[in-house]
Amino acid sequence: MADVLVCIKRVPEVAGEVALTDDAQGVDARHVGYTISAHESCAVELAVRIATGTGGAATVLTLGTDDAVEQLRTALSLGCSRAVLIEADPSGFGPADVAREIAAVAREHDVVLLGNDAADTGDFQVGIRLAYALGRPVVNGARTVEVADGAVTAQVDGPDGIENYAVPLPAVVTVLEGGVEPRYPTITGRMKAKKVRVETVTPQRGPDGPGRVRLLLPPARPNVVEVLGEGPDAAKSVVDLLEKLGVAR
Template sequence: MTNVLVCVKRVPDFSGEVLLTADAQGVDARFVGFTVSAHESCAVELAVKIAAAGGGAATVLTLGPAEAVEQLRSALGVGCTGAVLVETDPVGFGPADVAREIAAVVAAHEAAGRTYDLILLGNDAADTGDFQVGIRLAYELGRPVVNGINTVEVTDGVATARGAGADGGVETYRVPLPAVATVLEGGVEPRYPTITGRMKAKKVAVEVVEPRREPVGSGRVRLTLPPAQPSLVEVLGEGTAAAPAVVDLLRSLGVLR
């Protein structure tokens, strides 16, 4: 039996220009919806598959406001069977704070007889770019950690994780359970909740807990946005005079022969 805990974060669902808050400490999400990052969607998919293959259960956890239940319900809708919300304003929580709160939940569950063989997280946060939570969590729990992997399989108490290598190949890691891994998108295709899945998710009781400690913060000075990339446009011509240039372009793209 393989029980998996997958950790997600409620982040702004940006499809256009990204705006920062006035203090440059976060992303301004007043005019957009919320979601989880692509990395975490893949982590949820892996968690559900691993738990199903090992006859265990997948539990989803997030630290955030009460509204973050929406993201927990989405994970429940695709196969997670339990959910935990560490309810708080996440603005003051740095990576070390988040890791400690996750570790506290894991410890509390273990004391109650609920153990997790594998803990999955997204490789980094889509809004603040923090890459530290997985490593800090593994340190808190005293478990081995593998970062930036695409797939994980569990066999006989060993997790086999694979990710892209620096030379274009595939790197393979084998670590004993219990372990922690952070996931990059690309290894699996996340599923989307069906109507039946959404209805079942609404019936699952979400465990709500309070933070165990006051946050220290991230020590972040400010976030900055990368400079806007210039867009280049090539005018092929005007009217019918542009037809030969269009044909040449389509041929170069392989559309015409």
């Protein structure tokens, strides 16, 4: 019976143009909405599978403002049974701050799952810092995670093939997209999620901050696209170009 904690982050759902807030400290997501990072969607799926498979429970956690309850409820609708909100303005928290705050509530859990990196800040370190704060082993970038007989087994895509890890519980695992297909919420899942009371905790202490000076948009690359043609008639021009570029032969 494994007690799993899965950590998620509310991130802007940017697809096309990105706009920054006036103070250049964040992405202006008023017109694009928010979602859960892709890696974390897979972490939630794995958490629910582990909880179901071992007869345990999955708790979802985030550090954010009240708005992030939306993402907690999404995870609840997918099969998590508890939700914890560390209530704070996430823009002021650096990865070391976030790891410290998660550690304060993670000790009771056998397995902590996180995404490999957040879609917005891309820090690549919260899970590893958390493992050090807890004094636990960490497997990074796992595509599959299973729990049995007091141990976590995980698979990671490595440079020489699929790498197998086996570590004793309690442990921390960060998850990469690609190993599992996240499920969709069901109607009953959504109904259940609405009834769960989100537990709120306050941070242990003020953050040291992310070291961010400012955000900026990369200089626009002046670009004039040369249209070679329309439809299959363009094939000759395309192959002329590929030959010129030295890749057609």
